[in-house]
Amino acid sequence: MAELNRPDRRRCTRCGREDEWNESNHNWTIAGDEGRPFCLHEWNINGTHNPIVKPEG
Structure with missing residues (x-):
């Protein structure tokens, strides 16, 4: 199963x-x-981050 x-x-x-x-909260x-x-933040998300990790094997 993917993570x-x-x-x-x-x-x-x-x-x-x-x-x-922050993992605790x-x-x-x-x-x-x-x-x-209070900036209207523009986060550096450019599409190269892969949110799905395939399990090895």
Whole structure:
């Protein structure tokens, strides 16, 4: 059975803010001091990330 390959970081192309996935609260959190919290974020998702992982074998 295939599994989901979730991204663990993302970066806004407008303001540079980086978020990381927080597994304990199942939500994105701001990873650094850069960027604006209230920017209309444009995340660098360009279609190269494959969300499906095929099991080996």
